[in-house]
Amino acid sequence: xxxxxxxxxxxxxLKLAAxxxxxxxxxxxxxAWWLARSRWRFKFIIEAVIALPLVLPPTVLGFYLLIALGPxxxxxxxxxxxxxxxxxxxFTGLIIGSVFYSMPFVVQPLQSAFNTIGHRPLEVAATLGxxxxxxxxxxxxxxxxxxxLTAMVLGFAHTIGEFGVVLMIGGNIPGxxxxxxxxxxxxxxxxxxxxxxxxxGGLLLLSFxxxxxxxxxxxxxxxxxxxxxx
Amino acid sequence: MTIEAQFKxxxxxxxxxxxxxxxxxxxxxxxxxxxxxxxxxxxxxAGLEHSPEGFLKVGHKIWQDGSFxxxxxxxxxxYVFQEASLFSHxxxxxxxxxxxxxxxxxxxxxxxxxAIELLSISHLLDRxxxxxxxxxxxxxxxxxxxxxSPRVLLMDEPLSALDLKRKQEIMPYLESxxxxxxxxxxxxxxxxxxxxxxxxxxILLQDGQLKASGKLDTMLTRLDLPLAHGDKAAALIHATVAxxxxxxxxxxxxxxxxxxxxxxxxxxxxxxxxxxxxxxxVSLTLEHQSNxxxxxxxPAIVDEITAEGTAQIMIRLLINDIPLLARITQKSxxxxxxxxxKQVFAQVKSVALLS
Numbered sequence: 001x002x003x004x005x006x007x008x009x010x011x012x013x014l015k016l017a018a019x020x021x022x023x024x025x026x027x028x029x030x031x032a033w034w035l036a037r038s039r040w041r042f043k044f045i046i047e048a049v050i051a052l053p054l055v056l057p058p059t060v061l062g063f064y065l066l067i068a069l070g071p072x073x074x075x076x077x078x079x080x081x082x083x084x085x086x087x088x089x090x091f092t093g094l095i096i097g098s099v100f101y102s103m104p105f106v107v108q109p110l111q112s113a114f115n116t117i118g119h120r121p122l123e124v125a126a127t128l129g130x131x132x133x134x135x136x137x138x139x140x141x142x143x144x145x146x147x148x149l150t151a152m153v154l155g156f157a158h159t160i161g162e163f164g165v166v167l168m169i170g171g172n173i174p175g176x177x178x179x180x181x182x183x184x185x186x187x188x189x190x191x192x193x194x195x196x197x198x199x200x201g202g203l204l205l206l207s208f209x210x211x212x213x214x215x216x217x218x219x220x221x222x223x224x225x226x227x228x229x230x
Numbered sequence: 231m232t233i234e235a236q237f238k239x240x241x242x243x244x245x246x247x248x249x250x251x252x253x254x255x256x257x258x259x260x261x262x263x264x265x266x267x268x269x270x271x272x273x274x275x276a277g278l279e280h281s282p283e284g285f286l287k288v289g290h291k292i293w294q295d296g297s298f299x300x301x302x303x304x305x306x307x308x309y310v311f312q313e314a315s316l317f318s319h320x321x322x323x324x325x326x327x328x329x330x331x332x333x334x335x336x337x338x339x340x341x342x343x344x345a346i347e348l349l350s351i352s353h354l355l356d357r358x359x360x361x362x363x364x365x366x367x368x369x370x371x372x373x374x375x376x377x378x379s380p381r382v383l384l385m386d387e388p389l390s391a392l393d394l395k396r397k398q399e400i401m402p403y404l405e406s407x408x409x410x411x412x413x414x415x416x417x418x419x420x421x422x423x424x425x426x427x428x429x430x431x432x433i434l435l436q437d438g439q440l441k442a443s444g445k446l447d448t449m450l451t452r453l454d455l456p457l458a459h460g461d462k463a464a465a466l467i468h469a470t471v472a473x474x475x476x477x478x479x480x481x482x483x484x485x486x487x488x489x490x491x492x493x494x495x496x497x498x499x500x501x502x503x504x505x506x507x508x509x510x511x512v513s514l515t516l517e518h519q520s521n522x523x524x525x526x527x528x529p530a531i532v533d534e535i536t537a538e539g540t541a542q543i544m545i546r547l548l549i550n551d552i553p554l555l556a557r558i559t560q561k562s563x564x565x566x567x568x569x570x571x572k573q574v575f576a577q578v579k580s581v582a583l584l585s
Contacts, residue, residue, distance in 0.1 A: 120311065120315050121315065121317060123278050123302075123309075123311075124309070124311065124315045124317070125317075125328070126277075126278070126301070126302040126303045127276055127278070127302050127303075127305075127307060127308070127309035127329075127375070128303075128328050128329030128332060128374065128375075128378060129303050129304075129329055129332030129333055129378060130303055130328075130332055131301075131303050134303075134332075138328075139317065142319040143317075143318070143319055145319075
């Protein structure tokens, strides 16, 4: 069965995934909206940057984040000069890393959902007296609901499954930055296969249930395309 | 009180460059071939199309002038799009209330109840938008636009996405809007039939330019415009029901130039009707024929003559100042020695009641 440190890892993982998802919805929604609506001809550059984590080995992303978040990096240095700690090997650092790592899994379904809505419903709302903000919340968001559902589940599930980035920037500090995927790795290293089974099986089941629910709920709509595998 | 508009909008493949005055009452049709800029003009009036240099004044209120640009949500207008564009996440009632909730209370000239009644949609209110037919969807969309008590109603080919049966279902509602509403309606169309039934005024666009504008009955008979040529060229005559003949089952329709006799129509006395007289159904004689089967014969004066192809000519006649078109062969014209100012008799073989 699960021991205390496994349970702690599970809690940290869920907390990390939940916080990351919330932050990504807050940041990703305006980005996705902008990408869907903008006619700027260089926006493909932004799209490519956001899609990078889909193709980049997580260790590469983790390596650069480690440098940026460390005491000599731009972000870590800034934190330090403000009287804080460098962010490498902290839970906050882990959240920052996860936000970058899972960004495409939230932005792409949202962008696709906003694209699917098109201009017409928003134009209709404008002629009915709705301001741009009003239109966004009363028309775009409800019509993009399947996209939001997909974005939330994919962002959450993908963050739960991350390994490489966490290993690079979070280290493996039990109770702080040790997440499930790393706990599994540790168990396998010392040949504790029973515990590795419990954790792996649990993660598999959780991921499957999440995806089943999102596909079932979105059955009536086409699942917005995402640019990579899970 | 009029609507004054001036727009210059350049697009990749065409430029809309118009300056026009639109009457502040009745239905004004914006008419022209597809791609002539009708929809762009309507969108510019709505503020959905942003022209950097433009001017738009509706009544006393300026909607656009140089750098000043009132966004569409601040313009008191109703817009009916080609396809009904109902919000799929809201039911019919919520769709109707969407605009209503966003207008200032004191601007309510048309109540929601009135709009629902005008379009006969009270039985649809609690339905989802997916449970409506194409015609019902468009009726809800029109009511939704009306419920905002617009200062002007803009309609962009509201019937073009519907099949013939649905068109006929909606047409009476559009006619009742015309009769009941005090606000001007701008109606974009490329269907002559719809225009003849609904419009009072006509704005003719060609390649993004204003070709001509004016009262519909005048515009339809202006020989310098394409409307007054071809097989479908027809004059529009406003008449009222004068009486019925029960013996022969006929109805009499009076217009300033005389009286039409048509097959019985179940209409009240004094009911206004629109008559469409197609140019090729009108023949000319120099003397009043009495031994003919044609009932509708009017004395007329030849007002203008133009060639129509190589064998025919189009003639504009005036019957007590009411214009009528007649298309006859050049040979007949030569035999009758027709020239401008000549007194003739117009024999109208058939006449269509539009409403």
